[in-house]
Amino acid sequence: MSSPARPMHRWVLATALLLLPLAGWAHKPSDSYLRLRVEHHGLEGRWDIALRDLEYALGLDADHDGLITWGELRVRHADIAAYALARLRIATAEQACAIRATQYQVANHSDGTYMVLGFNADCPKADVPLTVTYGLFFDLDPTHRGLLRIESGDSVETAILSPGRPSTLVEPQRRGWWQAFVGYWREGVWHIWIGFDHTLFLLALLFPAVLMREGGQWRQAPDFRSVFWEVVAVVTAFTVAHSITLSVAVLGWVSLPARLVESVIAATVLVAALNNLYPLVYRRRALIAFLLGLVHGLGFATVLADLELPGGTLAVALAGFNLGVETGQLAIVAVFLPVAFRLRAGWVYRRIALGLGSAVVAVIAGTWLIERSLDTRFMPL
Amino acid sequence: MRSARRTLLLTILSAFSLQVSASPFTPKDDADVLERLTYQSIADPSVAKLRRMRAELAATPDNLELAVRLAWRYIEIGRAQADPRNEGYAQAALRPWWHLDPPPAAVLLVRATLRQSRHDFHGALADLSGVLRMQSHNAQAWLTRAVVLSVLGEPRDALGNCMPLFRLASPLLATTCAGNAMGLGGQAEAVYEWLLRSLERSHGASARERLWALTVLADIATRLGRHAEAESHYREALRLELRDIYLLSAYADFLLDQGRAEEVYALLRDDSRPDPLLLRLALAEKQLSTPELKHRVTPLQARFAASRLRGSERHLGSEARLELHLLNRPQRALKLALDNWAVQREPVDARLVLESALAADKAAAADPVLAWLIKTGLEDVRLAALRERLTQAR
Secondary structure (H helix, E strand, O other): OOOOOOHHHHHHHHHHOOOOOOOOOOOOOOEEEEEEEEEOOEEEEEEEEEHHHHHHHHOOOOOOOOEEEHHHHHOOHHHHHHHHHOOEEEEOOOOEOEEEEEEEEEEEEOOEEEEEEEEEEEOOOOOOOEEEEEOOOOOOOOOOEEEEEEEEOOEEEEEEEEOOEOEEEEOOOOOOHHHHHHHHHHHHHHHHHHOHHHHHHHHHHHHHHHEEEEOOEEEEOOOHHHHHHHHHHHHHHHHHHHHHHHHHHHOOOOOOOHHHHHHHHHHHHHHHHHHHHOOOOOOOHHHHHHHHHHHHHHHHHHHHHHHOOOHHHHHHHHHHHHHHHHHHHHHHHHHHHHHHHHHOOOHHHHHHHHHHHHHHHHHHHHHHHHHHHHOOOOOOO | OHHHHHHHHHHHHHHHHHHHOOOOEOOOOOOOEEEEOOOOOOOOHHHHHHHHHHHHHHHOOOOHHHHHHHHHHHHHHHHHHOOOHHHHHHHHHOHHHHOOOOOOHHHHHHHHHHHHHOOOHHHHHHHHHHHHHHOOOOHHHHHHHHHHHHHOOOHHHHHHHHOOHHHHOOHHHHHHHHHHHHHOOOOHHHHHHHHHHHHHHOOOOOHHHHHHHHHHHHHHHHHOOOHHHHHHHHHHHHHOOOOOHHHHHHHHHHHHHOOOHHHHHHHHOOOOOOHHHHHHHHHHHHHHOOOOHHHHHHHHHHHHHHHHHOOOOOOHHHHHHHHHHHOOOHHHHHHHHHHHHHHOOOHHHHHHHHHHHHHOOOHHHHHHHHHHHHHHOOOOHHHHHHHHHHHHHO
C-alpha cells in the first residue's frame, strides 16, 4: 500500500477500498458490562461478555458450523472464567482481592447474546478504597470498552474503561446509621407485605377479634373500644414475641435449622385457623399470639441473615427491621379492623370471613406444613 | 420465607436491569443456539486465509506490510458483515505503529479510515493530510479526504480533493467524486448529465465504481425531483448485487418519501440487522400500521441506549429519526438532530433538523442549516419545501 506503484495499480486499490460516506452497522462495537456491588465482606460481580468476542478470543464454535450452542459454551465455562478473571484486578492499596467465579448464565442484549459470569471478590477489609483495573480484549480489539457500574450503599457510579484509561478508583460508601435504620425498616415492611405466612397468621388471629364467644356461640363484640384494645394486645404481643426471638437468633444465641422453623411457622398458622373453626382457646388470644409469635421471630432471622447484616450496626438493623414489621402489621390492621367491625353483626362475617376464611387459611397452612416438612412443592407460593 | 428470598432476588435483578436490561438465564438444552456467527463455515476460503494471516502476524508482529494487509482485510469484512468489531481487530494488527508520531503512511491511511468510520472526521482529515505530505500521489487518501469533506458539508473543498484523482485514478471514479461534490453545490442539473455521460462511456469500470456512480446519480436525481430517473439508477445499482447498506438505506428513504412502504417492507423484512435498515423497516411499518412495529422500536431504543452508554455519537441521526417519526417526541428529536448536525452535514442531516424544528415549533433552531443551504447553494426539492414552511411558520 505504501510502496510507489504504477497508476493502473493505484486505481485498483482505490476502487477496491472505495469509501462511501455512510457505514451502516449491525451492532455497536464491542462492549462488556461489568457490575460490582459492594457488600460488607467484599464485592459481588456480574460480568456480561459478548459471545462474539469470546468466540474471537477463545474459539467457542467447536464444530465450526457458524453457530454457538449452549453445549459448546457450557464445556468452556472454566476456560472463559480463567481468561476473563485474569484480566480483571480488584485491589486495595495493600493487596489484590481474590476473585472467584460463582455462576455461569447467558443473557440477550440488543446486539446479541452475552455470557453472564457471576463472581465474588474477597477483599481483606470492607470500606477501604478499591482500584478496579480492566484489561479484557484490549489486546485483540483496542476499541473494546468495559462499561463499569458500581453500586455501593445507595450510590451508583459508572465508568467507561478503555486501553487509555483501564482503571478506576472506587470508594465504598459507608451508610450512616439513619440510612441503615430506614433501609432495614423498609425491609421489615416489605417482608410483611410479601411474607404471606405472617400475614395469614395475623389475619387468623384477628378474624375473631370483633366477636366474642358466649355459651358455645359467637356474638358480636359490643363496642369498638373493646375490639380495638383486643387487637392492639394481639398485635403487640406478636411483635414483642418475634422481636425477642429475632434478636436472640441474630445474636447467635439460638440457631435452629431453617426447614424446621419454616415448618413450625406453617403449623402455627394452621393452629390459629383451626382454633377459629373449632374454638378451644378464645380468651387471652394475646397470649397465643405471644407464644406462637416466638416461632415467627426465628423465621425473620433467616431473612436478616440473607440481607447480610453489618456487624457495627446490628442494633440499628434489628430495631429498624422490627419496627418495619410492626408498621406492616399495623397497615394490615388499619385496613382489616374498620371493615370487620362494620360487618361483624351479620351472618356473612361469621360464615364467610371467620368460617370460610379460616378454612382457606387452614388449607394453605396445612399444605405449607407438608411442603416444608417434606421439602416438596405443591403451591406456587 | 422462600417467596421472600425469591422476591428479594427479583428486586435486586430488576434494579440491575435498568442498566443492561437483560435478565440472565440458563438455557435448557445443550443444542440451544445462542449466537449466529457471520461466517458460515471454516471451509470458506476467505476465513481460512484470514486465519492464516492472523497466525502469521502473531509470529511476526512487526511485519508492517502484512499488518497493513490484514487491517484492510478486516475493514472489508467489517463493511460486508456490518460489524464494527472488525475495525477494532484492524487497529490491533497495527498496534506497534498506531501511536508513533507520525506512523508510517500506510498505517496513517488505515487510521484515517477508521476515524472517519467512528465519525471522528477532523481526526481523519488530519491523518489524511499526513499521508499526503508523505505521498502526494496516494489516490485513496485524496478520495477519502473528498468524501469526508462532503460529509462535513464542505462540497467546494471536497471538489478540490477530487481533482488529483483525474490523474491518479480511473475517469469514472474521479468524475463520481467530483460529481458528488458538485452535486451538493449549485449546478446539480449539469453535473447530473456530465456524470451520466461518464458512466455510459465507462464500460470497463468495476462493479464497485459503477455502484458509487449510480448511487450519486440517484441521490442527485432525487434531490432534483426527477423520480423516474432516480428509480432507474437505484434499481440498476441494486442489480449489481453488491451488498451496500448506504444504497439500501437511500433507496428505502426514496420509497418512503413516495409512500411506497409496501416495497420497503418487502425489501428489508429479512434484512434488518443493521441499525439503519431496521430503522427504515420500522418507518415503513408505521406507514402500513403493522402490528410488528412495537417489536422494532424497542430494540432500536435499546441499541441506541447501548451506544450512548459507551459514549458513541454514531447513532445520533438515526435516533433523531426514531424520536421524530416513531416516538413523536419532536423536542428530543430536534436536540439530537442538532447534535448530529454538529458532527455531519449531508442533505439528510439538514432535512432532519428542518423537520424536527417544524415539528417542535422552533423555527429559529433551523437557522444554521438555512444559512448553510444558502452558502452551498444545495438544490433539493424537499429541503426547499421545508424551508418554505419554516419561513411561513415564523
